[in-house]
Amino acid sequence: MNLSERKMLQKRQRLLAQITELNLLLNASYLERFSTCVRPQCECHKGKKHGPRAYLSVYREKRQRQVYVPQPQHDTVQLGLRQYQQLQEIVKAITDINLQLMRAGRLSETGEQQKGGKRHE
Numbered sequence: 001m002n003l004s005e006r007k008m009l010q011k012r013q014r015l016l017a018q019i020t021e022l023n024l025l026l027n028a029s030y031l032e033r034f035s036t037c038v039r040p041q042c043e044c045h046k047g048k049k050h051g052p053r054a055y056l057s058v059y060r061e062k063r064q065r066q067v068y069v070p071q072p073q074h075d076t077v078q079l080g081l082r083q084y085q086q087l088q089e090i091v092k093a094i095t096d097i098n099l100q101l102m103r104a105g106r107l108s109e110t111g112e113q114q115k116g117g118k119r120h121e
Helices: 003-019 071-103
Strands: 029-035 050-060 063-068
Touching (some): 003 071, 050 071
Antiparallel strands (some): 050 063
C-alpha cells in the first residue's frame, strides 16, 4: 500500500470518527408559520396572527409531517439541522475516498489491503 492510499484510509477513519459526534442530527426542514386561533374575538382574525411558530417538516411512514418545535428547543434544533448537513458532507467525502480506493483496486469490506487489485476500464 502506497503512502497516498494510507493517507486516504486515515482520512476516512477521521471522517468516520466525526460521525459519532453528530448526536443531535435532524433530517428535516425548518419552517415558521403564523396561525389563527379558535377564539372568534381574537385579534388574529383581524390580521394580527399568532407566531411565528417553528416546525420541522419530516418524512415518515410515506407521509410528510410537521412537528412543532417548542421555543426552548429552537437553538438545539438548529444545531441538529446543521449536523445533518455535516453528515451529508462527510458521506460525500467518504464516498470520494472509497471511489479512489476502488479505482486503485484497494477497496475491501474489512478495510484491509487487497492483493493484486486490477483496474478494469
